[in-house]
Every structure is written in C-alpha cells, then in structure tokens.
Amino acid sequence: MKILVVTGATRGLGLAIARRAAADGYRVIASGRRLSEGLLALQAEYPDHVLFEVLDLADLASVHPFAMRISATYGRPWALVNNAARGTDGVLATLHERDISELLRVNVEAPILLTKYLLRPMLLNRSGRIINISSIIASTGFSGLSVYAASKAALAGFTRSLAREVGKAGITVNTVAPGYMETEMTSGLQGDKLQAIRRRSPLGRLAAPEDVAAAVSYLLSEQAVNVTGTTLTVDAGSTA
Ligand SMILES: NC(=O)c1ccc[n+]([C@@H]2O[C@H](COP(=O)([O-])OP(=O)(O)OC[C@H]3O[C@@H](n4cnc5c(N)ncnc54)[C@H](OP(=O)(O)O)[C@@H]3O)[C@@H](O)[C@H]2O)c1
Numbered sequence: 001m002k003i004l005v006v007t008g009a010t011r012g013l014g015l016a017i018a019r020r021a022a023a024d025g026y027r028v029i030a031s032g033r034r035l036s037e038g039l040l041a042l043q044a045e046y047p048d049h050v051l052f053e054v055l056d057l058a059d060l061a062s063v064h065p066f067a068m069r070i071s072a073t074y075g076r077p078w079a080l081v082n083n084a085a086r087g088t089d090g091v092l093a094t095l096h097e098r099d100i101s102e103l104l105r106v107n108v109e110a111p112i113l114l115t116k117y118l119l120r121p122m123l124l125n126r127s128g129r130i131i132n133i134s135s136i137i138a139s140t141g142f143s144g145l146s147v148y149a150a151s152k153a154a155l156a157g158f159t160r161s162l163a164r165e166v167g168k169a170g171i172t173v174n175t176v177a178p179g180y181m182e183t184e185m186t187s188g189l190q191g192d193k194l195q196a197i198r199r200r201s202p203l204g205r206l207a208a209p210e211d212v213a214a215a216v217s218y219l220l221s222e223q224a225v226n227v228t229g230t231t232l233t234v235d236a237g238s239t240a
Contacts (some may be wrong), residue, residue: 001027003077004015004220005070005118007111008054010036012183013133016209017081017144020217022046029077030071031055032084057084057110058102067117076121079129079220081156082111087185089144100147105149119166126172129220131236132159133212136239138181154175156231163229171226174219178212179235204235 008014009030018030043050055066085107122128138152163173212234
C-alpha cells in the first residue's frame with residue numbers, strides 16, 4: 001500500500017484529501033496538532049488506511065523527528081501533501097511581528113523542511129509525489145492577506161524549482177491552488193463577502209474541499225506521471 005503523508009488533515013481541505021486518498025486505497029498518515037472528531041470518524045471508516053501522527057508545524061525542531069518516525073513506523077512514504085497552513089489576516093501595518101513570523105514558519109519554512117526530510121525516502125525509492133497546497137491569493141490580490149499571499153506564492157515558487165531538481169529521480173512536484181472554500185479558515189468571511197465571491201465566479205458557486213481533493217487525487221494518480229512543476233487551480237473559475 002502506498003504511504004501518503006497529509007499535513008493539516010484534522011479538518012477542512014486536509015480532511016477531505018485524507019478521505020479521498022483513503023477511498024483511493026492509499027495508507028494515509030494524517031497529521032495535525034490534535035486528533036479531531038472528523039478524523040476519528042474517518043479512522044473508524046478506514047481503520048487500516050488512516051493513521052494519525054501529531055505534528056505542530058510551528059515547532060520546527062519537531063519536523064525532522066516526525067519524518068524519521070514516519071519512515072521507521074510505516075515504511076518509506078510515497079507522497080506528501082503540504083496542506084496545513086495558518087490563515088492569519090489583518091492589514092500589514094497593524095500585524096504583530098510575532099504573527100508574521102509564525103505564519104511564515106508554519107506556511108513556508110515547515111513545509112520546506114518536511115519536504116526535505118520526506119524527499120530522502122522518495123529519492124531512495126526513485127519515485128514519489130509532492131503536492132503543495134497554495135491558493136489563488138498567491139497570484140491575485142486580497143486586502144488583509146498580504147503575508148498569507150506571500151507564503152502561498154513562496155510555495156508555488158518552491159514547487160517549480162524543486163520539480164526541476166528531483167524530476168530525474170522520478171518524483172513529481174505540483175501546486176494545487178484552491179479558490180475560496182467554506183472551511184474554518186474562511187469563517188470570518190461569511191455573509192456578504194463569500195456571497196459576492198460566489199456570485200462573481202463564472203460558475204456561480206465556490207469550489208468545495210472535495211473538488212480540490214479530486215485534483216490532488218489526480219496528481220497522485222498514475223495518469224499524472226508526466227505532470228510536474230505546474231499549478232492546478234480549482235476555483236469555480238474565479239480567476240478566469
Ligand atoms: N479555505 C479556503 O478558502 C482556502 C483557499 C485557498 C487555499 N486554502 C489552503 O488550503 C489549505 C487548508 O485550508 P483549510 O481551509 O482546510 O483550513 P482550516 O480549516 O483552517 O484547516 C487548517 C489545517 O491546518 C492545520 N494547522 C494549522 N496550524 C498548524 C500547525 N501549527 N501545525 C500543524 N497543523 C496546523 C490545522 O490543524 P489543527 O487541528 O492542528 O489546528 C488544520 O488541520 C491551506 O493550505 C490553505 O491555505 C484554503
């Protein structure tokens with residue numbers, strides 16, 4: 001069974017990715033800071049396919065031990081989905097330095113470190129998949145999300161150069177850029193703002209976490225063996 005590590009799999013998009021991957025037959029190592037009811041329910045549905053491992057990405061020192069533990073306990077991972085992120089918003093002029101550095105640590109530095117350590121077993125296998133969850137905000141603007149946008153653009157740049165670095169070893173690296181979805185991250189956007197985004201999109205709706213999980217499922221699949229270094233946008237057409 002191929003082993004897939006998904007960060008931030010306790011809720012929202014990460015949980016949808018874990019659910020879809022378990023249904024697709026992967027052994028999913030779902031990580032987050034604490035086990036959630038949603039993930040417990042998924043584990044009950046797929047007891048042999050879904051396992052939980054604690055990882056707080058704000059604690060960079062725990063990333064390497066986590067990667068070692070995964071390989072030692074479950075065997076060499078075949079794929080990694082860097083999904084966990086903080087969605088801290090606020091105008092830059094009043095954002096605390098502490099919040100800026102925590103966001104960059106969780107959204108950029110930790111996924112880069114985790115990729116570095118989980119790449120090693122993939123290089124030994126000479127096959128693997130890395131998927132970085134970015135956002136349409138990496139290439140469009142949204143007032144109050146400048147630091148978040150910087151973190152998401154960083155991941156897209158990381159994808160392209162890493163794809164060049166590890167392609168010869170049979171490893172693909174891609175970005176998935178979701179548009180707005182209804183999750184805890186966007187709970188502050190309920191009402192008018194989310195309604196306006198939905199209305200303005202060509203399809204007149206928002207993408208759901210399940211739509212984005214389907215894009216991840218494709219990039220993990222055999223059909224995507226020649227897709228690397230690219231961004232797959234799933235946003236109901238918002239950026240068209
Ligand atoms: N929602 C949207 O509209 C939207 C749009 C575009 C892109 N995205 C991207 O999609 C991804 C998932 O977002 P979401 O909407 O599902 O967000 P969410 O509901 O807020 O879930 C975030 C996930 O990240 C985890 N996480 C947060 N801080 C962490 C930390 N320090 N260490 C480890 N895990 C941590 C959370 O786990 P805990 O249980 O530990 O808190 C949770 O599982 C993110 O990369 C986000 O940027 C979202």
